[in-house]
Amino acid sequence: MSGSEDTFSLLSPRKRLLAGLVLALSNFMVVLDLTIANVSVPHIAGNLGITPDQGTWIITSYAVAEAICVPLTGWLAQRFGVVRVFMVSMMGFGLFSLLCGLSMSLGMIVMCRIGQGLCGGPIMPMSQTLLMRIFPPEQRGGIMSIWAMTTLLGPAMGPIVGGYISDNWSWHWIFFINLPIAALCIMAAAALLKPVETETQKLPIDFAGLALLIFWIGCLQIMLDIGRDRDWFGDPLIVILAIMAGVGFLVFIIWELTEEHPIVDLRVFRHAGFSSGVFTLALCFGAYFASIVVVPQWLQLSMGYTATSAGIVTAFTAMTALITAPIAGRMIGSVDVRIMISGGAAWLGLAAFWRAHWTTGADFWTLSMPQIFQGFAMPFFMIPLTTLTLSSVEPSETASAAGMQNFLRTMAIAISTSLVLTIWGDGQRVARNEMASTLQAGDVQAQLGASGFSLEETRQYISNLVDQQSMVISMNYVFFLAMILLFIAAALVWLAPKPTGEVVDTSAVH
Incomplete structure (x- = not known):
C-alpha cells in the first residue's frame, strides 16, 4: 500500500497497540474457523441426519469459498479502501456465523459456510496490510511475529475449542462464539482505524475471469465431494463435472494470460x-x-x-x-x-x-x-x-x-x-x-x-x-x-x- 511509511504517525502508541491486538484477534478468529468444525463433523452429521462423508462439505465449502475470494482482495482494497473492506468483511463473517449456528439442514449450513468463507477470505490479508500501515518500520518485525503466532495458534485451538463445545454444549456454539469477537473487532476498527484508511480508485474488474474461476473450482470441488458416493468415473455426472472443470480451467488460464486487468495474475509463475x-x-x-x-x-x-x-x-x-x-x-x-x-x-x-x-x-x-x-x-x-x-x-x-x-x-x-x-x-x-x-x-x-x-x-x-x-x-x-x-x-x-x-x-x- 502506498503511503504506509507515514500512516503510523496518525495513531497514538496506545491506539496503535489496541488496534494491533484487535487485528491479531480478527485473524485468529478466521484461522480458527478453518479447523474448529473438523472435530465437530461427527456431532453435526449425527444431529442433521447425514453421513460423516457428507459432513465434510462443511469443511470444504468454507475453504473453497475463501480460495475464490482471496484473489479479489487486492482489487476490493483499492476500490473501496482497506479499512472499509475489513469492517464489511467482519460484519458478513459475523452474520454468516450466526446463520451457520441456526442451520437445521446440510444445505443451509453449507450455503452459510460458503458465505463465511467469502467474507473471511479478505480478513486475513487485510489485517496483515493494516498492521503494516499502523506500525513504524522498526516495530513491524515484532508485530508480524505476533500476527504469525495467531496464524499458528488458530489451527491449534480450533480442534480443542470445537471439541469442548461439541462435548459440553452443542455444535451450534462453535459458530455462535464468533459473534462477540466479530462485534468487538467491528467497533474497535470503527473507533481506531478510520485515520489510516487508504485512498480508493475506480478499477475495472475482470468479470469473465471471476466467472471462470468460480466455474472451474466449483465443478472440481463438487466432483471431489460427491465422487466417492457415486463410484467416481463410473457415474456420468462425475465424468461431465470432470470435463467441465478441465475445460473451464484451460479457458481460465488462456483468458487470464491475455486479459489486461486479470483477476488472477498468472504471469508471476514465470x-x-x-x-x-x-x-x-x-x-x-x-x-x-x-x-x-x-x-x-x-x-x-x-x-x-x-x-x-x-x-x-x-x-x-x-x-x-x-x-x-x-x-x-x-x-x-x-x-x-x-x-x-x-x-x-x-x-x-x-x-x-x-x-x-x-x-x-x-x-x-x-x-x-x-x-x-x-x-x-x-x-x-x-x-x-x-x-x-x-x-x-x-x-x-x-x-x-x-x-x-x-x-x-x-x-x-x-x-x-x-x-x-x-x-x-x-x-x-x-x-x-x-x-x-x-x-x-x-x-x-x-x-x-x-x-x-x-x-x-x-x-x-x-x-x-x-x-x-x-x-x-x-x-x-x-x-x-x-x-x-x-x-x-x-x-x-x-x-x-x-x-x-x-x-x-x-x-x-x-
Whole structure:
C-alpha cells in the first residue's frame, strides 16, 4: 500500500497497540474457523441426519469459498479502501456465523459456510496490510511475529475449542462464539482505524475471469465431494463435472494470460523461485491437512475418544510450532531458506511415516508424539516459504504473488480434504473385503458362543472388529502417501534459484 511509511504517525502508541491486538484477534478468529468444525463433523452429521462423508462439505465449502475470494482482495482494497473492506468483511463473517449456528439442514449450513468463507477470505490479508500501515518500520518485525503466532495458534485451538463445545454444549456454539469477537473487532476498527484508511480508485474488474474461476473450482470441488458416493468415473455426472472443470480451467488460464486487468495474475509463475515455492507450499499444506481431517474422525469413530480429547491430540502440532517459530524467524537472514524449507518438509515426511505405523492399541501419548514431533518443523517451511516466493517476483508483483500463494494454499486444503477422505473410505472397503475373505471366524464364534454371546451378537462383534482394523489400515496408507508427497516437496524447492537475501516488503501483501 502506498503511503504506509507515514500512516503510523496518525495513531497514538496506545491506539496503535489496541488496534494491533484487535487485528491479531480478527485473524485468529478466521484461522480458527478453518479447523474448529473438523472435530465437530461427527456431532453435526449425527444431529442433521447425514453421513460423516457428507459432513465434510462443511469443511470444504468454507475453504473453497475463501480460495475464490482471496484473489479479489487486492482489487476490493483499492476500490473501496482497506479499512472499509475489513469492517464489511467482519460484519458478513459475523452474520454468516450466526446463520451457520441456526442451520437445521446440510444445505443451509453449507450455503452459510460458503458465505463465511467469502467474507473471511479478505480478513486475513487485510489485517496483515493494516498492521503494516499502523506500525513504524522498526516495530513491524515484532508485530508480524505476533500476527504469525495467531496464524499458528488458530489451527491449534480450533480442534480443542470445537471439541469442548461439541462435548459440553452443542455444535451450534462453535459458530455462535464468533459473534462477540466479530462485534468487538467491528467497533474497535470503527473507533481506531478510520485515520489510516487508504485512498480508493475506480478499477475495472475482470468479470469473465471471476466467472471462470468460480466455474472451474466449483465443478472440481463438487466432483471431489460427491465422487466417492457415486463410484467416481463410473457415474456420468462425475465424468461431465470432470470435463467441465478441465475445460473451464484451460479457458481460465488462456483468458487470464491475455486479459489486461486479470483477476488472477498468472504471469508471476514465470519466476522459477515463485513457482517452485508455491507448489512446495501446496503439497506440504495438502499433506499436512490430511492428518488434521483424518485423525480427529478416526479417534472419535473408532477409538472412542471424545471430541475434546481428539482435538487435544490434533492440536499438539501447532503448540510445539509456537516454540520454534521465533528461531525460524531469526534464521532467515543467515541460512539459505531452501535448506530450511527442504529440511522442514522432510521432517514432516518423517512424522507422516511415524503415524503410518499406528494401531488400534495405541494409547494417548503414542498418538500424540508424532504430532508433537511434527510441530517443531512447521515454522521451518511456513515462514521461509513466504520469503522465498515474495523475494522471487518483481516489487510491483508482490500483491499478486501473495494473493496467488494464499489461493493455492487454501485450494490445497480443500482438495486434499476431499481426496484424503475418498482414499480413506475406499481403502477401508478394500481392507475389509480382504480381511473378510481370509478370516477364519469359526473358532472365535465358538469361543464367544461359549461365553454366552448369541449368534447375532457374535457376528456383530466380529464385524465391528474388522471395521476397526480396516479403518486404521486404510489410514496408515493415507499417511504413507502423505510421506511421499512431503519428500517430493522437500526436493521440489531446490528448483528455485538461491534467494538474493534482500528484505521482502510485505506491506503490499493482500
